[in-house]
Amino acid sequence: MTSYLEKLESIYKAYQPAIYAYLLRQTKNTATAEDLCQDVFLKAFEALPHFRGDATIKSWLYRIAHNHYVSYFRKKDVQAVTVMEDTNLYPLLSAVHSPEDFYLHKEKLDELYRILDEMKPVFRDILILRDMQELSYQEIAHVLGWSLGKVKTTIHRARLQYKKEAGKKGVRSDEMLNY
Incomplete structure (x- = not known):
């Protein structure tokens, strides 16, 4: 039987890269995406005991990420970044x-x-x-x-x-x- 901490760690390892990539695509800023991603997982871990299983963990995490991004965007009145400047934001280009x-x-x-x-x-x-x-x-x-x-x-x-x-x-x- 896995412990609660092991379950949290496995969820983080399994979904953190995808949630981070989603937030990075939304914010186009590595630092902001990292901060928002950390917040998403903190919220998720706090709410995990109340997770009813109505959806998959994946879609539940994306919902938290989406809602957190929308909330952040509204609070900060963030200006849209048109083009990503940092080549680290282009993970698919590593194969080129x-x-x-x-x-x-x-x-x-x-x-x-x-x-x-x-x-x-x-x-x-x-x-x-x-x-x-x-x-x-x-x-x-x-x-x-x-x-x-x-x-x-x-x-x-x-x-x-x-x-x-x-x-x-x-x-x-x-x-x-x-x-």
């Missing part, structure tokens, strides 16, 4: 071998974030949860407190909006959301 490839991929990611930043926050959030964080529709419904139908409809509308905005900028929208 040449400087030319790195630059081309970084430019694509910068364009992706510019397009996302210009979208309605709800569309940006849902695309990050589905296409970047790879949450299921059911998990997204739990994170946002929506019905499954609303999630599907909003994802569809967000993708249409994204394609429209990408088309205006001459970007192939089919390859961009896979980052």
Whole structure:
């Protein structure tokens, strides 16, 4: 039988990288994402004894992260950062071998974030949860407190909006959301 501390440690090890990546994509700032991630896990650990199991631990943590990010954003009146400046914010680029490839991929990611930043926050959030964080529709419904139908409809509308905005900028929208 595992102890409570071992359970906390296993949850942290299993989900911290994904929650941090989500918050990093939202804030585009490593220090802020680290602080928010720490807060999310503190809140989760305090609430864990009351976790009823209505959802998975994963979607429960994402819901805490999403709500904490929204709360932080409202309190701080945070200005949106258009482009990530720190190359540490581009984890997918670590597989790129040449400087030319790195630059081309970084430019694509910068364009992706510019397009996302210009979208309605709800569309940006849902695309990050589905296409970047790879949450299921059911998990997204739990994170946002929506019905499954609303999630599907909003994802569809967000993708249409994204394609429209990408088309205006001459970007192939089919390859961009896979980052």
